[in-house]
Structures are given as C-alpha cells and as structure tokens.
Amino acid sequence: MKRKSIYITLAILLVVGGLGFVFRTQLTILAFDLFMAEKVENSLQHSYKPLQSEQAPEPTVLQSEPFSVMLLGSDQREDEAARSDTMILAVVRPKESNILLISVPRDTYVDIVGRNHKDKITHAFAFGGHQMAKDTMEAFLDEEIDYYASINFTGLKDVIDAMGGVELPIGKDIVNKGWNHDKFTIKANQPIYMGEDALNYVRYREDSDFNRTKRQQVFLDAAAKRLKQLDQIGKVPEYIEVMGDNFQTDMQPKFIVDLAKQLMAGGKPEMTSMTVMGKGVRYSGVYYNEPFDEDVQEARDMIDNWMDPKTKESELMKPEKSDESEALGTVK
Numbered sequence: 479m480k481r482k483s484i485y486i487t488l489a490i491l492l493v494v495g496g497l498g499f500v501f502r503t504q505l506t507i508l509a510f511d512l513f514m515a516e517k518v519e520n521s522l523q524h525s526y527k528p529l530q531s532e533q534a535p536e537p538t539v540l541q542s543e544p545f546s547v548m549l550l551g552s553d554q555r556e557d558e559a560a561r562s563d564t565m566i567l568a569v570v571r572p573k574e575s576n577i578l579l580i581s582v583p584r585d586t587y588v589d590i591v592g593r594n595h596k597d598k599i600t601h602a603f604a605f606g607g608h609q610m611a612k613d614t615m616e617a618f619l620d621e622e623i624d625y626y627a628s629i630n631f632t633g634l635k636d637v638i639d640a641m642g643g644v645e646l647p648i649g650k651d652i653v654n655k656g657w658n659h660d661k662f663t664i665k666a667n668q669p670i671y672m673g674e675d676a677l678n679y680v681r682y683r684e685d686s687d688f689n690r691t692k693r694q695q696v697f698l699d700a701a702a703k704r705l706k707q708l709d710q711i712g713k714v715p716e717y718i719e720v721m722g723d724n725f726q727t728d729m730q731p732k733f734i735v736d737l738a739k740q741l742m743a744g745g746k747p748e749m750t751s752m753t754v755m756g757k758g759v760r761y762s763g764v765y766y767n768e769p770f771d772e773d774v775q776e777a778r779d780m781i782d783n784w785m786d787p788k789t790k791e792s793e794l795m796k797p798e799k800s801d802e803s804e805a806l807g808t809v810k
Contacts, residue, residue: 519731519732519734519735520731521718521719522718522731522734522735523731524722524723525718525721525725525726525727525731526727526728526729526730526731527608527726527727527728528728529608529609529612529626529728530609531609542572542573543572543787544569544570544571544572544784544785544786544787545569545570545624545625545785546567546568546569546570546621546622546623546624546625546781546785547567547568547570547623547624547625547626547627547729548565548566548567548568548611548612548615548623548625548626548627549564549565549566549567549568549626549627549628550564550565550603550608550611550626550627550628550629551563551564551628551629551630551631551634551680551694552603552628552629552630552631563584563600563631563681564581564584564680564691564694565581565582565584565599565600565611565615566579566580566581566582566691566694566695566698567579567580567582567615567619567621567623567781568580569781569784569785570737571784571791571794572737574748574791575748576748576750576784576791576794577748577749577750578749578750578751578752578780578781578784578794579695579698579749579750579751579752580619580752580753580754580777580780580781581691581692581694581695581751581752581753581754582599582615582618582619582691582754583599583687583688583690583691583753583754583756583767584598584599584600584687585598585599585600585687585765585766585767586598586599586618586754586756586766586767586769587599587756587759587761587766587767587768587769588602588614588617588618588769589614589617589618590602590605590610590614591610591613591614591616591617592605592606592610592613593605593606593610598766598767599614599615599618602614602615608626608628608726611626612626618774619774619777619778619781620778621778621781621782621785625727625728625729626727626728627725627726627727627729628725628726628727629721629724629725629726630724630725631677631680631681632724633720633721633722633724633725634673634676634677634680634724635673635674635676635677636673636720636721636724637673637717637720637721638672638673638676638677638701639672639673640716640717640720641701641704641705641717642670642704643670643671643672643673643676643704644670644671644676644697644700644701644703644704645669645670645671645700645703645704646668646671646675646676646679646696646697646700647696648664648665648666648667648668648671648679649666649667650666651663651664651665651666652664652666652678652679652682654678654682662678664678664679664682676697679693679697680693680694680697687767688753688755688767691753692751692753695749695751695753698749699749702749750794750796750797751797752776752777752780752797754769754770754773754774754777755769755770755773756768756769756770756773757770776797779795780795780797783795
C-alpha cells in the first residue's frame with residue numbers, strides 16, 4: 479500500500495511538472511498577475527510624468543491597436559545640460575508581439591520645433607525637455623507619437639547590473655581612446671557584460687554615429703531577451719525601484735502592466751530595426767548629419783505601414799538587410 483502511494487505521488491508530480499513545463503508561460507503570467515502586478519504598478523507611479531500639453535488621461539484599457547513610443551536615453555550629468563544620446567521611435571503591435579525601432583542618430587540635422595532654426599536633433603531635449611524632443615521627432619518623421627519613455631544612462635547601468643548583465647555580440651575589443659572622450663576598453667567574447675560595459679557599448683561612437691545607433695538596437699534586443707527569461711520575471715519590481723528617478727514616461731502604470739502581460743503571452747517580441755542614414759556635413763565649422771531623403775521617406779512609410787491596424791503580420795514592411803558585423807564589433 480505504501481509503495482502504491484509512492485507511485486501515485488510520483489505520477490501526480492510528473493503530471494503537474496509536465497503541465498508546468500507545457501504551460502510555463504501561462505503560469506508565469508498568472509504568478510505575475512497574482513503576486514507582482516500591483517507592486518509593479520505602485521512602483522511605476524513615481525515614474526509617471528505626463529507632458530504639459532497632454533489632456534487628462536482616459537481610463538486604461540487592454541491595448542490591442544498598434545501604438546508608438548519615443549524612446550530617449552539621456553546623458554544627464556551634474557555639470558551639464560542633458561541631451562538625448564539615444565532617440566528611437568518604437569511602433570509596438572501588441573497582438574503579434576512585433577516591435578519596429580526607427581533610430582535617428584543624435585547629430586541628425588533637423589528643424590527644432592519651437593526654436594525656429596535647424597540643429598542637431600539631440601539638442602531638442604537640451605532646449606525643451608521631453609516636450610520639445612517629442613514635437614521635433616513628430617515633425618521629422620511626420621507621425622503623431624502616442625507616448626514617450628526616457629531613462630538616464632545612470633539608471634540603465636544600474637538596472638543592467640541588477641539583471642546580472644546581458645549578452646552582447648562583441649567579437650573584438652572596443653577601445654575608446656579619443657583625446658576628448660572618456661577612456662575605456664570593452665573586452666571581446668565575454669559571456670556576460672555588466673552595466674558599465676553595456677553602457678559603454680551603447681555610447682561608443684569613435685567609429686560613427688550610425689554604428690552607435692545600430693549598437694543601441696542590438697542592446698535593446700539583448701535586454702529584452704534577458705528580461706524574458708523566466709528567472710528574471712519575479713525581479714521586475716526590483717528593477718523598477720533601481721531605475722528610480724532615472725526613468726520617466728507618460729504611459730500610465732496600469733497600461734504598462736497590462737502590456738507586459740500581453741507581451742509575455744505573445745512569446746518573445748520580434749524586433750525590426752532601421753537607422754535613418756545620412757552624410758556628414760559641416761555648417762559654420764560644426765559637424766551635422768544631413769539625412770538622406772530616401773531614408774526619411776522609407777522610415778515614414780514603414781511607420782505608416784506598422785501603425786495601420788489593418789496591416790497583416792505578413793505585410794509588415796522590413797528594411798533592406800545590410801552587413802552590420804563590423805559596426806557592431808562582432809568581427810573576430
């Protein structure tokens with residue numbers, strides 16, 4: 479009788495374990511909903527910073543339509559005005575877990591909305607914060623942007639450390655040695671890169687501004703993969719606390735929580751990336767990136783295509799592929 483009970487117990491454990499493996503995503507979402515969703519939502523309250531131009535938010539509902547987010551990475555330091563070191567327009571399609579990333583290099587020469595002159599797009603944030611950066615990005619890409627989200631690079635470094643690092647495809651040493659740049663070396667072929675190396679990977683620009691935007695896209699994909707791992711889900715509230723005042727957004731906390739659950743249910747998000755390329759020019763001795771008209775138009779067309787809820791997944795536009803191995807430091 480005792481042996482029979484052991485067999486029954488073992489059978490139950492195998493069944494439960496098997497179901498747990500088959501339905502691990504659903505169980506993860508259930509656990510997140512029961513034990514962490516409220517805490518995450520509360521932690522996000524202090525990061526919720528709506529823009530002055532925005533009306534009172536409507537009640538949050540489950541997101542199903544495509545929406546756009548301006549992603550900013552700022553280089554705020556105590557002794558200087560903040561600039562947007564990273565500027566990306568993301569189009570998120572929750573139903574298919576597809577994300578489009580349109581990167582605009584920081585030196586891109588554009589009309590700065592509210593200043594009545596052209597300048598580097600990075601200066602929009604320095605001149606007028608998130609509002610001017612958003613207005614300028616909207617004018618440049620001819621697209622009304624739904625939300626913004628920004629993180630200070632200090633917060634990025636701290637959260638990567640808290641995550642235990644990320645995997646990056648660095649096949650040769652990256653050395654920053656310019657006389658007027660911070661000096662650092664990122665050693666190649668490490669299994670995991672911690673916050674300081676990850677931050678330097680994102681900011682390194684001694685090859686070109688374009689290559690840096692591509693590295694930023696690679697980093698975002700690596701961070702998403704790391705966060706998607708089951709052993710990281712339970713630490714999300716901790717990561718939000720670590721980011722603290724370094725993270726700001728006008729997406730409501732409940733909206734972010736519901737979106738996180740949707741993306742978890744949809745499997746690993748698929749990211750498609752494009753960089754608005756251009757040529758280097760000098761005006762009055764200052765270097766700028768003059769964007770190619772064809773690249774700007776392609777970016778606008780892709781955004782329109784991805785933002786249209788009637789566009790089928792098989793009809794989503796993709797940029798032409800190019801060999802980026804040298805730019806990303808993956809050549810061994």
